[in-house]
Amino acid sequence: MSEVILEAQNLKKYFPIYKGAFRRRVGDVKAVDGVSLYIKEGETLGLVGESGCGKSTTGRTILRLLDATEGTVTYKGQDVLNASKDEMKKLRREMQIVFQDPYSSLNPRMTVSEIVGESLVEHGIYKKGKELDDYVVEVITKCGLAKYHINRYPHEFSGGQRQRIGIARALALNPSFIVADEPVSALDVSIQSQVINLLNDLQHERKISYLFISHDLGVVKYISHRIGVMYLGTLVELADKKSLFDNPKHPYTQALLSAIPVPDPTKKINRIILKGDIPSPANPPSGCKFHTRCMYAKDICKEQAPEFRNLGGEHFVACHFAK
Amino acid sequence: MLKYILRRLLHMIPVILIISIVIFGIVKMAPGDPVGTNLDPKATAEQRAAERARLGLDKPLPVQYWNWLTRSVKGDFGDSYIYKKPVSDVVPNFIWNSFLLNIVDFILAFLISIPIGIICAVKQYSKTDNFWTVFSIIGISMPSFFFGLLLIYIFSVKLNAFPINGMVTPGKNAAGWAHIKDVMHHIFLPALVLVIGSMASLVRYTRTSMLEVINQDYIRTARSKGLSEKVVIYKHAFRNALIPIMTIIGFWIPGLFSGAVILETTFVWPGIGNVMMDAISARDYNLIMALNMFFALLTLLGNLLADIGYALVDPRIKVE
Amino acid sequence: MTEKSMKNKTENKAPNKNNNLDNKDAKEEEQVILTPWKLVKRKFKKNKVAVTGMIIFIIMVLLALLAPVLTPYDPYAMDFSQVNQAPSKTHLLGTDELGRDYLTRILYGGRVSMKVGLFAVIIEILIGALVGGLAGYYGGWVDNLLMRIVEIFMAFPFLPIAITISAVIGPEVAPEKRMYIMMFIIGLLSWGGLARMIRGQILSLREQEFIQAAKALGIRDSRIIWKHLIPNTLGYIIVSATLGMAGAIMSEAGLSFLGLGVTPPVPTWGNLVQNARDIYVLKNRVWLWLPPGVAIFFAVMSINLFGDGLRDAIDPKSK
Amino acid sequence: MGNLLEVQDLKTYFYTDDGVVKAVDGVNFSVEAGKTIGIVGESGCGKSITAMSILRLIPDPPGRIVSGKIMFNGEDLTKVSDEQIRHIRGNDISMIFQEPMTSLNPVFTVGFQIMEALMLHQNLDESEAKNKAIEMLKLVGIPRAEKIVDEYPHQLSGGMRQRVMIAMAVSCQPKLLIADEPTTALDVTIQAQILELMNDLKSKLNTSIMLITHDLGVVAEMSDHVVVMYSGKIVEDAPVDELFKNPRHPYTIGLMNSIPSLIEEGKRLESISGSVPNPLYLPKGCYFHPRCKFATDECRKGQPSLREIAPGHKVSCFRAEEVTK
Amino acid sequence: GCGDKNEAPAGTEGEGKVEEKEASNNPARSRDGAADTLVVGTHEAKGDFLPGYSSEVYDSYVADLVFDGLFGNDKEGNPTPSVAKDWEISEDHKTYTFHLRDDVKYTDGETLTAEDVKFTYEFLADPTYDGPRSSYAMNLVGYKEYNEGDAKELAGVKVIDDYTVAFEFQEALATNIWDCGMGILPKHIYDFEKGDTASLKQKMSDPIGSGPYILKKFEPKQYVEFEANPNYFLGAPKVSHLIMKFTTVETQMSELEKGTIDVQLRVPPKTENKEIIDGTGFININEYPDNGYSYMGWNLRDPRLADKRVRQALTYGFNRQQFVDVYYGGNAQVCNVPVSQVSWAYTTDINEYPYDPDKAIALLEEAGWKPGADGIREKDGMKLSFVWDTYTDSKYVESLIPMLKADWEKIGVKVEPNLMEFGALSEKVYDKQEFDMYNMAWSLSIDPDAFELFHSSMAVPGGFNAVGFINEENDKLLEAGRKEFDQNKRAEIYQEWCQLMNEELPYMFLTQNLSWDAINERVQNFDTSPFQDWTSRDVLLNVELAQ
Ligand SMILES: Nc1ncnc2c1ncn2[C@@H]1O[C@H](COP(=O)(O)OP(=O)(O)OP(=O)(O)O)[C@@H](O)[C@H]1O
Ligand SMILES: Nc1ncnc2c1ncn2[C@@H]1O[C@H](COP(=O)(O)OP(=O)(O)OP(=O)(O)O)[C@@H](O)[C@H]1O
Numbered sequence A: 001m002s003e004v005i006l007e008a009q010n011l012k013k014y015f016p017i018y019k020g021a022f023r024r025r026v027g028d029v030k031a032v033d034g035v036s037l038y039i040k041e042g043e044t045l046g047l048v049g050e051s052g053c054g055k056s057t058t059g060r061t062i063l064r065l066l067d068a069t070e071g072t073v074t075y076k077g078q079d080v081l082n083a084s085k086d087e088m089k090k091l092r093r094e095m096q097i098v099f100q101d102p103y104s105s106l107n108p109r110m111t112v113s114e115i116v117g118e119s120l121v122e123h124g125i126y127k128k129g130k131e132l133d134d135y136v137v138e139v140i141t142k143c144g145l146a147k148y149h150i151n152r153y154p155h156e157f158s159g160g161q162r163q164r165i166g167i168a169r170a171l172a173l174n175p176s177f178i179v180a181d182e183p184v185s186a187l188d189v190s191i192q193s194q195v196i197n198l199l200n201d202l203q204h205e206r207k208i209s210y211l212f213i214s215h216d217l218g219v220v221k222y223i224s225h226r227i228g229v230m231y232l233g234t235l236v237e238l239a240d241k242k243s244l245f246d247n248p249k250h251p252y253t254q255a256l257l258s259a260i261p262v263p264d265p266t267k268k269i270n271r272i273i274l275k276g277d278i279p280s281p282a283n284p285p286s287g288c289k290f291h292t293r294c295m296y297a298k299d300i301c302k303e304q305a306p307e308f309r310n311l312g313g314e315h316f317v318a319c320h321f322a323k
Numbered sequence B: 001m002l003k004y005i006l007r008r009l010l011h012m013i014p015v016i017l018i019i020s021i022v023i024f025g026i027v028k029m030a031p032g033d034p035v036g037t038n039l040d041p042k043a044t045a046e047q048r049a050a051e052r053a054r055l056g057l058d059k060p061l062p063v064q065y066w067n068w069l070t071r072s073v074k075g076d077f078g079d080s081y082i083y084k085k086p087v088s089d090v091v092p093n094f095i096w097n098s099f100l101l102n103i104v105d106f107i108l109a110f111l112i113s114i115p116i117g118i119i120c121a122v123k124q125y126s127k128t129d130n131f132w133t134v135f136s137i138i139g140i141s142m143p144s145f146f147f148g149l150l151l152i153y154i155f156s157v158k159l160n161a162f163p164i165n166g167m168v169t170p171g172k173n174a175a176g177w178a179h180i181k182d183v184m185h186h187i188f189l190p191a192l193v194l195v196i197g198s199m200a201s202l203v204r205y206t207r208t209s210m211l212e213v214i215n216q217d218y219i220r221t222a223r224s225k226g227l228s229e230k231v232v233i234y235k236h237a238f239r240n241a242l243i244p245i246m247t248i249i250g251f252w253i254p255g256l257f258s259g260a261v262i263l264e265t266t267f268v269w270p271g272i273g274n275v276m277m278d279a280i281s282a283r284d285y286n287l288i289m290a291l292n293m294f295f296a297l298l299t300l301l302g303n304l305l306a307d308i309g310y311a312l313v314d315p316r317i318k319v320e
Numbered sequence C: 001m002t003e004k005s006m007k008n009k010t011e012n013k014a015p016n017k018n019n020n021l022d023n024k025d026a027k028e029e030e031q032v033i034l035t036p037w038k039l040v041k042r043k044f045k046k047n048k049v050a051v052t053g054m055i056i057f058i059i060m061v062l063l064a065l066l067a068p069v070l071t072p073y074d075p076y077a078m079d080f081s082q083v084n085q086a087p088s089k090t091h092l093l094g095t096d097e098l099g100r101d102y103l104t105r106i107l108y109g110g111r112v113s114m115k116v117g118l119f120a121v122i123i124e125i126l127i128g129a130l131v132g133g134l135a136g137y138y139g140g141w142v143d144n145l146l147m148r149i150v151e152i153f154m155a156f157p158f159l160p161i162a163i164t165i166s167a168v169i170g171p172e173v174a175p176e177k178r179m180y181i182m183m184f185i186i187g188l189l190s191w192g193g194l195a196r197m198i199r200g201q202i203l204s205l206r207e208q209e210f211i212q213a214a215k216a217l218g219i220r221d222s223r224i225i226w227k228h229l230i231p232n233t234l235g236y237i238i239v240s241a242t243l244g245m246a247g248a249i250m251s252e253a254g255l256s257f258l259g260l261g262v263t264p265p266v267p268t269w270g271n272l273v274q275n276a277r278d279i280y281v282l283k284n285r286v287w288l289w290l291p292p293g294v295a296i297f298f299a300v301m302s303i304n305l306f307g308d309g310l311r312d313a314i315d316p317k318s319k
Numbered sequence D: 001m002g003n004l005l006e007v008q009d010l011k012t013y014f015y016t017d018d019g020v021v022k023a024v025d026g027v028n029f030s031v032e033a034g035k036t037i038g039i040v041g042e043s044g045c046g047k048s049i050t051a052m053s054i055l056r057l058i059p060d061p062p063g064r065i066v067s068g069k070i071m072f073n074g075e076d077l078t079k080v081s082d083e084q085i086r087h088i089r090g091n092d093i094s095m096i097f098q099e100p101m102t103s104l105n106p107v108f109t110v111g112f113q114i115m116e117a118l119m120l121h122q123n124l125d126e127s128e129a130k131n132k133a134i135e136m137l138k139l140v141g142i143p144r145a146e147k148i149v150d151e152y153p154h155q156l157s158g159g160m161r162q163r164v165m166i167a168m169a170v171s172c173q174p175k176l177l178i179a180d181e182p183t184t185a186l187d188v189t190i191q192a193q194i195l196e197l198m199n200d201l202k203s204k205l206n207t208s209i210m211l212i213t214h215d216l217g218v219v220a221e222m223s224d225h226v227v228v229m230y231s232g233k234i235v236e237d238a239p240v241d242e243l244f245k246n247p248r249h250p251y252t253i254g255l256m257n258s259i260p261s262l263i264e265e266g267k268r269l270e271s272i273s274g275s276v277p278n279p280l281y282l283p284k285g286c287y288f289h290p291r292c293k294f295a296t297d298e299c300r301k302g303q304p305s306l307r308e309i310a311p312g313h314k315v316s317c318f319r320a321e322e323v324t325k
Numbered sequence E: 001g002c003g004d005k006n007e008a009p010a011g012t013e014g015e016g017k018v019e020e021k022e023a024s025n026n027p028a029r030s031r032d033g034a035a036d037t038l039v040v041g042t043h044e045a046k047g048d049f050l051p052g053y054s055s056e057v058y059d060s061y062v063a064d065l066v067f068d069g070l071f072g073n074d075k076e077g078n079p080t081p082s083v084a085k086d087w088e089i090s091e092d093h094k095t096y097t098f099h100l101r102d103d104v105k106y107t108d109g110e111t112l113t114a115e116d117v118k119f120t121y122e123f124l125a126d127p128t129y130d131g132p133r134s135s136y137a138m139n140l141v142g143y144k145e146y147n148e149g150d151a152k153e154l155a156g157v158k159v160i161d162d163y164t165v166a167f168e169f170q171e172a173l174a175t176n177i178w179d180c181g182m183g184i185l186p187k188h189i190y191d192f193e194k195g196d197t198a199s200l201k202q203k204m205s206d207p208i209g210s211g212p213y214i215l216k217k218f219e220p221k222q223y224v225e226f227e228a229n230p231n232y233f234l235g236a237p238k239v240s241h242l243i244m245k246f247t248t249v250e251t252q253m254s255e256l257e258k259g260t261i262d263v264q265l266r267v268p269p270k271t272e273n274k275e276i277i278d279g280t281g282f283i284n285i286n287e288y289p290d291n292g293y294s295y296m297g298w299n300l301r302d303p304r305l306a307d308k309r310v311r312q313a314l315t316y317g318f319n320r321q322q323f324v325d326v327y328y329g330g331n332a333q334v335c336n337v338p339v340s341q342v343s344w345a346y347t348t349d350i351n352e353y354p355y356d357p358d359k360a361i362a363l364l365e366e367a368g369w370k371p372g373a374d375g376i377r378e379k380d381g382m383k384l385s386f387v388w389d390t391y392t393d394s395k396y397v398e399s400l401i402p403m404l405k406a407d408w409e410k411i412g413v414k415v416e417p418n419l420m421e422f423g424a425l426s427e428k429v430y431d432k433q434e435f436d437m438y439n440m441a442w443s444l445s446i447d448p449d450a451f452e453l454f455h456s457s458m459a460v461p462g463g464f465n466a467v468g469f470i471n472e473e474n475d476k477l478l479e480a481g482r483k484e485f486d487q488n489k490r491a492e493i494y495q496e497w498c499q500l501m502n503e504e505l506p507y508m509f510l511t512q513n514l515s516w517d518a519i520n521e522r523v524q525n526f527d528t529s530p531f532q533d534w535t536s537r538d539v540l541l542n543v544e545l546a547q
C-alpha cells in the first residue's frame, strides 16, 4: 500500500493535578499513556473508545495543540514535537483538525469568509481581496455551502452547515492530514450522513489522510480503513477494519462490539455486558488497565501491563492472552 | 470541617499581612503630624522630638511597621489620639452600636427578602414580581445618604415622629423594656434605610438565583415524582438557590459595617462608621489603621463565612 | 376535522401572535441577516425598561454636556443680591448661599459626577481587562500570582480604604483636581471583580474549540488575542462597564457627601446633597438637596436598567 | 382495548416572543399495557415535549397544551386537577430523563431522592422508605447499595446516576415508564448495561415503557411498536418489525439509509438533503416536502394526515404507496 | 491661644438676663424628667476629662465641671478666689503664694490640700506627660530638671503647709498667674510613679474631683451625664441633673426646636439659625463677642508679600464686609487688629481698610505690580498668583473661597485654594512653614499677650510666628507688655502695638465673630460672657430651671 505519512511513538500526555493555595502538584491525569500508531497516505484511521479515554487528547497532541509529555510524532519524516516555530507554521498547513462541537468551534464574531480565509492570509497565501474571496467561495462550495453564505455569521447556520464550515476552514490550507475529532457525533442522523459523505468525497479527491475519532462504532466502521480501540489512555487493539470486526482479539473490543445496538429488530445478539464503570485516568488500575472489568482477568493482569503486540497482519493487541 | 476552617484561617494570614502593609503604607503617606495635633501648642521642638521618639515615629518605616504589627498581634493597637486611650478600649464601645444596627438589618432583611425573592421567581412577571422588581431597582439605585435624608425630612422634620439622631434619649437611663423601646424609636429610621437597601439587593439576588435553579433539570425530576409545588420550590429549588445566596452573605457582612460609615454619619449613629470619620478628620493614625484592619478582617471573615456556608449547603464541595 | 379548521382553532387561541405563520413560510434564506451585534441590539430594543433606562441616561448625559448652552449662568458666579433664593422663573431651582444658580450647579455637577464615574470605570476596565486577560491567557504562575493580587484587592474594604486614601492624598490637591483623585481611587479599588470575571471568560474561551482551531491553523498569538478572544469578551466588558459606572457614580456621591470626594466649589451631585446635613437647609431649602439627590438616583437607576438590559441581551443564556 | 395510554390529537405550543412554536402539533398514538413503544425523530421534533405533556410538566409560560386528550386509565390527564396529576406522577407514570448528570438534585442524597416519592405515594415511614430505596438500588444493579444510598449524586458516575434515576422511577412500580433518551449521554458499554436493565425490569414489573430516542438501533432492540416524529407531527407509526422491514414514509426511509451500519460496505450513504425546518417558519404543506425526493405539488399545498396503510401501520404521506426503500 | 477652626468660636460675657417669655408649646418642659435636668448641647467630647489632657474645649467643660482650680475669673477677666482664699505675689513678681481653703472636699470625702496642687504640676511636668498643657509647668523653676533630668521633685511648686502652696517662676511675666490655675487632681486617686502617666491616663474618662458636678455616665459619641455635688464648697448647684448632649452643627437646631436640649452652646451666628430660634418662640439667644478672630496668614518671607503695600492692597481688595454679610448674615464684625474688642487692650484708633479696589490697585501699581498678558499682575518675572492653603469640610471656607477669588481677580491677583485636612494644614504652616498663604483663626486667652504669636523669636519652625513677621518695634512692644505689671501702662503698650499691627498687617485680619448660646426660656441665669463660659462658677451655680 501507500507510504506512512504520520507516525506516533509511545505518545504520552499527562495533565498535572494541582491542589491547595500553593498549587502543589499532587498527581497526574494520564490522559494518553503510551500510544503508538501510524497513518498512511490517503488512509483513515478510526479511533474509538469510551468517553474520557483520551481520544481527543491523542489527536491534539499529535497536532501539537497540546505539548506531549513523552514520545515522538513524525510527519513525513519530520519531527513534529520538536519542530521550530517556523517549521511548525509550515507543518500547520499540512495537518489540520475538525472539531466535534459545531457551536463552539466557530468564532461567533467572524463571518464565514473570515473564518475560512483567515489562515490563508496568515500564511501569506492570499492577500485580502477578490482573489481570496474567490478561493473561499471555491472551498465552501466544495463543502456544500453556497456563495451567498460567505458573509454570514455562524449562528445563522444549522449544525450540519456549521460542521461544513469547520471542514472548509481545515480544507482551505489544502492539508494532507486531518484529525477529525468526532465531527459527526453532535449531529442528527440525517445530517450525519451528509457530513460523512463529504469527508469521504474529499478523501478520494485529495488523498487526505484522516485520524477519525468517534465513539460511534457504526460510523467508524463505515469510514475507516483501520481502527484503533482505546481504553484509559492506551490503545488496546489496532487492526484492519475487517480483521477487527470479524475477529476482535481484546476482551474490551469484544464487549464494545457486542454492545452496539443493531438497527434491525430481527437480529438479536448475544451481549457481553461489562460490569462496573471506567476507572479514573488520574488513578488508573495497575497492570493491564482493563483488568478491573475484564471477565478473563487473571493475576498476571493485575501486576503486569501487557505489551502492544503485533499478532500478525498488522493486528496489534495489548492483552496477555490474545492469540 | 474544623480542619477546613483552620486551614482557611491559615490561608488568610498572608492576605492579612499584605493588606496590613498596604494600609500602613497608605496611612504613613499622610501629611500632618499626630504629635503636632496632640501636644501643647507651646511645646518646644525638643519636646516634640522626644514625643516622636516615644511613639517610635522617628524610626524607619519598616521598623515602625514591624513594631506596629507585633503589637497589634498582641491586641495593642496603640493609643487613639482622639480618645487618648488604647484603641482596643475605644473600638468595642462603638462596635456594639454598629452591630445592633446591622443585626436588625440582617435579620429583617433575611426574613423578609428571601421569601419575597422566591415568590417573585415562582411567579415571574406577575404583579407581585413586577412590584418587587421595581422596588429592587429603586432600592439599589437610591444612595443611602439621600434616602436617609428623605426619611429624616419626612419623618423627623415634617411629621416629628422620630428623632433625627442618636441612639438613646440621654439621661433617660431607662432599663428593660422602656430602654428597648427608646432604642427602637431611635433605630427605626437608620434601620429602615439599611433594611430597604439590603432587601433590594437580596430580593433581586434571590429571585435571580431561584429563576436559574427553577429551570434546572432536577426540578423537573422533582415534579415528575409528584411532589407538591411547595416541596419542589422550598425544598428542592431553594436549597440549591441558597448556594449562590451564600456569596452575597460573604460580601454583605463587611459591606454592612463599612457601608455604615455613610449611614452612621447621616444619622449621627454612635457606631464605628462614625468613629472612622472622626479618626479620618483628626488624623488618628492608630485608630484609622485599626479600623481599616477591622474592616479588612471582616471582609475576609465574610468570605470565610460564605465559604463555610457553601460547604454546608453544597455537598459537592469537599471539606477535607 | 380538516387541517384548515385545526389551524383556525389554534389561531383563535393565540390570535395576535401566530398570524404570521401561514404567510411567512419556510424561506429561511429570506430572513434578515443579523450580525451578532445587531442581534443584541434587537434583543435589547425589545426590553422596554432597558430602553427607557437608556433614554433617561442619554438625556442626563446630554443635559450635562450641553450645560453651557442650557443655562445662562456660570456655576461659580456669585450674586450676593440673589443669595438663598427659592426656585423662581429666573432661577429654576433657586440659588445657594452664595447666590449661585443652583440648576446650573446641578448641571455642571452632573458633568463632574459622570466624568468621575466614566473615568473610574475606564480605569477599572483597563486594569481589570489587562490583569484578567493576562491571567486567563497565560495561566500557570502568571495566573496564580495575579489572582492572589486580585484576592487581596477584593479583601480591601472599599469605603474605609477609599476614605482613608482620599483623606491621605487628597489634601495636597486643588478641588478641581480632586476629581481625578476620585477617579483613581474608585477605579483602583474596584477592578478586582472584573479581572476575575474576564479571567474566567478567557479561560473558558481558551478551551473553546475555535481557539484551538485558530492555533491549529497557525494563527499568531497576537491575532488570536485581538481577533478571537477580545471580541468575545467585549460584550461582558461593556456590561460591566455600564453597571460599574453606576457603582462608581454612587461611590463618588457617597465620598463627596462625606466631604472626602470632590470638594467645593467644584460641584458634584454628592457634595451638593451635603447641603442637607444642615437641618435648616434640610427643612427650609428643599431645593438645595432634593434635586441633586434625585439626579444621582436617576442616573444610577437609568444606568442600572440599561446595563441589566444589555446583559440580558448579550447573555446567550437569556431568552 | 389493552391501551394503557392513549394520546389523541395532542397539541402543545410555545408562545415565544418570536412567534408560536408548535412543538407538538396533533399527535395520536397509544401505548399498550406491558409493551414498549419507541418514539424516534430528529432533535427538536417534539419527542420530549410529547412526553412532558403527558405528565403536564410543560413550563408554562411559555408552553401550553392547546388541545387534545391524554387518556390514562379512563381519565383525561389534560383535565384532571393539579392534585390528581401529582398523585399520578411518580406513582402511576414516572419518567427518566435524558441527562443523568443534571437530573438529580445535587444537594440531596440519592437515597433521599428515591425515598421522597416512596414516602409520598406509598405512605412509608422514613426507615421503611430507606429500606425500599436500598432494595431498589440493588434491583437496578448498584453494588454496595447500603452505602450508595447515603451518597450525593456528584459522587456517582454517569451510569450509576442513570441507574439511580431508574430506581427512582420504578420505585412505586408505575404502570407507565417514560424514558426520554435514557442512554444518549452514556457510553456504549454503559448504554448496554442500562438497556439490559430496562428490559429486565419490564419483564419483572410488567410496566409499559415509552422509550424516546433518536438511535434507531436502540429502538429496534427495545421496542414493540415505533412512532416516528418529524416537526411536531407523527409521520409513521408501526410495529417494530414492520417498520424496519417496510418503512413507508420518505423520512423514515431516509433515516434508515443514512445509518452507516445499515449500509452495505463501500456503498455511499444516502442522506436527506437540507435540514430540520425552523419550528417558527414551518413550510406550507407537508413539513417534510422541501427535503423529500418524492414531493409533488400536492405535498407543497396540503398537509397529509396519518392514515393506516396496513394493519397497525400508519403513515402520513400522500404518496406512501409509491414510496419504498 | 491655639489654632482653632472657625466654626467654634471661643468665648464668654453676658448680655444680661434672658427675657422671660411664656410659651405654652415648649417641648422641653414636657420632656421626661425635665424638671430637674438641664441638657446642654455641645460638640462631642471625646473622653479626655482630666484637666491636663482635655485638648478640646468640649472636654475641658467636663474637666471644669468636675475639677476646681486655685482661682476663677470674673466677667472682666480678673482672677477671683476659689479653692485659694487669697494669694500674694513677691516683689520680684516671680513667686506666687496661695492660701487654700481647708473645707474643699473631693467627692469621695477626702480633703483637697497643697500636696494635690504640687502633684498636679508634677504630673504636667512629667517626662512621659503627652497632653496639651505642659506650658502651665514650663515656666516654673526646676521644670527642666524634673522633665528631662532625674529630679525627684518639681522645685517650682512648694508645699508650705497643708493649705499653703507657692509657685516659683523662672522669669517675671505678667502672664504668670494664669499658669497657676490648672484644675487640681486628687493625689490619692491619681498618684503614679514618675514616668508612668500611662496609669493615670486609664482613669481619664471617669474623673473624680472636687467640682460642683459628679460625672455619672459617659456614653461616647452620645452624652455625658452629671449629678450635682451636694457638698460643693461653694454651695450645691441648683440644677441637680446635668447632661451634656453631643450635637453637631447639622442637628443642634432641630434638637433645640424639639426640646431635646435646653441649651446649645456656640450656635453659629447665622441668620438661618436666628430664624429658627425666633420661630420657636421659646428660645433666647445670649449673644456676646467672641474672644478671638480669624485671619489669613501670608508668608512674609515671600518677596511678593514682604512688601507692606501689597498686603494692604490685598486687604483693601477683599470685601470683608460682604463676606460677613453673606456668611454670617451680618452677625460678625470685620476685624483689623489681633486683639478682641472685649479686651482692655483693644483700640478703635486704627485703619479700617474698607473695601476699596481702586485704592488696592493704586497701591499695587505703586509697588510696581503691572497687569500681565493674562490679567495677573507681575513684576520682575514674579506673578501675583498665590496658592492658598486651607482646610476641608467647612462651610466657612467653602463660602470664603469663591468670594476671595472673585474679589482679588478684580485687582489682578490670582489665588488658588488648596484644601487639606486641618491637621495637615497645621503641619504645613507651623512645622514646614511652606506656604504662600493660609487661613485659620485664633481664640485668645484672657491676657492680650501675643508674644508666642508674633515675637520674632517665634518665627522658627514649629513656632507660632509662622508668617515670619520680624519687626523690631513689634518685638520691643511685646517684650515690654509682658514684663509690665501696671494695668494702665500695659493697655497703652498693647494699644500702640495694635496700631502697629494694623499698619503692618502680618495677617489679613478677617472677622471677629459673635458667640451665640441658644437657651430655652425655662433655663434661668445662663449668663455666659466672653471671659466666663457656662462652667464658670459664677454662672453655673446660679443656673436654675423655671417650673
Ligand atoms: N486540559 C485538561 N486538563 C486536565 N485534564 C484533561 C484536560 N483535557 C482532558 N483531560 C482529561 O484527560 C482525559 C482524556 O480526555 P479526552 O478529552 O482526550 O477524552 P476523549 O476520549 O476525547 O473523551 P470524549 O469522548 O468525551 O471526547 C479525561 O479524563 C479528561 O478529563
Ligand atoms: N421552553 C420552550 N420555549 C420555546 N420552545 C420550546 C421550549 N421547549 C421546547 N421548545 C421547542 O419545542 C420543540 C420540540 O422540543 P423537544 O424538546 O420536544 O425536542 P426533542 O424531540 O425532545 O429533541 P431532542 O432530541 O433534542 O431532545 C423544539 O423545536 C424546541 O425548540
Ligand SMILES: [Mg+2]
Pocket: A055, A056, A057, A181, A182
Ligand atoms: Mg473528545
Ligand SMILES: [Mg+2]
Pocket: D047, D048, D049, D098, D180, D181
Ligand atoms: Mg428531548
Ligand code: NI
Pocket: C001, C002, C003
Ligand atoms: Ni380533522
